[in-house]
Amino acid sequence: MSGLINPWLALALGLLILLLYEGRVVWIGRRAPHRVARDVHAQMRADWVRALAEKPGFEIVAVQTLRNSLMSATITASTAALCLMGAVTLGGSRLAAGLAGVHAPHDLLPLELLQLLLMGTLFASFVCSTLSMRYYNHVGFAMSLPAGSPQRQAVVGxxxxxxxxxxxxxxxxxxxxxxxxxxxxxxxxxxxxxxACVCLVWVLWQFDKPGAITD
Incomplete structure (x- = not known):
């Protein structure tokens, strides 16, 4: 029984570290969006769409830019799908055997829960990338309309x-x-x-810091 205490505490502590960090980023973003990269980038993308709506002749440039973003999302979705299939292939049978003996929540072992979290995280990455591709694709149709036309103005929002x-x-x-x-x-x-979660938080913070902060 004592052998199970440390793994469970480690698992709970690791998840708590990630949840606290993500909560802090959301809290900062709501109070000071200019301090969080994803909010700064969202505003930049919105300004880009509005600016090009009034600039004829940039439709091809806009579509090429969106194509680059679409390809990045495609690569991420494909990689996540391949990793998910690999995780299921390598650990699926062992996980199924372990879950067969689970009759109550306390029967679940840390290793089995981590395997489920791994598969769920990869699937979440795939779903988010796929939905991102869907939205980028529709934005491409909107941005390819002639700038200044009534049809373009109707879909800017x-x-x-x-x-x-x-x-x-x-x-x-x-x-x-x-x-x-x-x-x-x-x-x-x-x-x-x-x-490992502390290392991940440090990496994520590098992504979350905008290039230039103006207070």
Missing amino acids: LAVDYIERAGYLYGWSLRSFLSVAPLVVGIVNPVLLPP
């Missing part, structure tokens, strides 16, 4: 909303994919999960 959603979803897909690293470390040794 929708394009702004979609490109903001696409950016946030792509960001969450990357965050989910990065979260795979501490989960893999935890599967190898659950006690190492908290320090």
Whole structure:
């Protein structure tokens, strides 16, 4: 029984570290959006859509820019799907055997929970990337309409909303994919999960800091 205490505490501590960090980022973003990169980038993308709506001749440039973002989301979705299939192939049978003996929540072992979290995180990364691709695709249709035309003006608001959603979803897909690293470390040794989560928080903070902060 004592052998199970440390892994469970390590698992709880690691998840708490990530939840506290994400909560702090959300709290900062709501009070000072200019201090969080994803909010700064969302505003930049919205301004980009509005600016190009009044600039004829930039439709091809806009579509090419969106194509680059669409390709990035495609690569992330494909990689997450391949990793998910690998995780199911390598650990699916062992996980199924372990879950077969679970008749109550206390029967679940840390290793089994970490495997479920790993698969769920990879699936979340895939879903977020796929939804991001969907929104980028629709924004591409809107941005290819002639600038200044009534049709273009009618969809500017929708394009702004979609490109903001696409950016946030792509960001969450990357965050989910990065979260795979501490989960893999935890599967190898659950006690190492908290320090791995601390390392992940440091990496995520580098992503969350905008390039220039103006107070």
